Amino acid sequence: MTRSLLLQQCVNCRKFQYLVRPFCVFCRTTVLSAVAAAGTGTVDSFTVVHRAETPYTLARVRLTEGPILLTHLIDNPEPRCDQPVRLAWRGDLPVFRPVE
Known part of the structure; x- marks a missing residue:
């Protein structure tokens, strides 16, 4: 599916x-x-949250179609603005990882 x-x-x-x-x-x-959605976009802004046991990256992603999502970045040790990303899923939540 x-x-x-x-x-x-x-x-x-x-x-x-x-x-x-x-x-x-x-x-x-x-x-x-x-x-x-095409499942692609770019990082507009991000922050690494260190208050959790394991730090995570929260990002504002602008989809290729235009809408903006507040989401998590995964598998991305060095996030940056204007970085191209693609859609992934963590359970029922849409998350994004860098384009390879």
Whole structure:
């Protein structure tokens, strides 16, 4: 079974949004469709959290389609801004790892 991250796309203005809403946040129309994300993006910003037993990286990732997600970076010992990343899954949560 292939997993995908679903985005909403406005039928009127064609823009994408993440988090399900009853209307388009750009043009306010109520006609939206569900579209699978490409699963790629870039790191806008990040921080390494050291308060946990094992440090982890929290990042703001801008998807190729435009929406922004606050997520974890995995398998990334040296994160950086503008780094290309791809979608992975940790349980039911979308996370991102560097593009190889």
